[in-house]
Amino acid sequence: METLWSAASTLTARDVQDALAGRDLATTTVLTVLGRLERKGLVSREREGRAHRYRSVASREDHVAELMNDALDATPDRGAALARFLGSIPAAERASLRDLLG
Numbered sequence: 001m002e003t004l005w006s007a008a009s010t011l012t013a014r015d016v017q018d019a020l021a022g023r024d025l026a027t028t029t030v031l032t033v034l035g036r037l038e039r040k041g042l043v044s045r046e047r048e049g050r051a052h053r054y055r056s057v058a059s060r061e062d063h064v065a066e067l068m069n070d071a072l073d074a075t076p077d078r079g080a081a082l083a084r085f086l087g088s089i090p091a092a093e094r095a096s097l098r099d100l101l102g
Contacts (some may be wrong), residue, residue: 004043010053028037 003019004011011019034054037043041065045052058066069100075081086094 001042001056001060004054004056010046010055012048012051012053014051016054019045023084024059 002014013030013034017025017027020030023096025051033044034045038045038054042057043054044057045054047053048070056063072078073079086097
């Protein structure tokens with residue numbers, strides 16, 4: 001996902017593979033992962049000639065916000081989880097949250 005989020009445009013599986021060159025991944029492995037990400041709704045693809053071009057459906061920030069909501073939904077006491085989270089972040093980030101809330 002990091003490769004797709006940081007891309008300026010859509011990428012082919014080969015583009016993704018090249019971006020991950022240090023990991024020595026087979027094209028079939030990259031295609032398998034992209035297919036799984038597509039089935040999960042995180043990636044979309046469009047055909048271009050014989051290949052497909054892939055892009056992330058949402059931004060990194062949107063994805064992280066969704067993960068945070070999922071984590072909060074998993075606890076019976078959202079208030080306690082939020083309080084614990086707020087207690088664990090630096091004061092500057094708590095101040096930013098206060099500003100965002102209003």
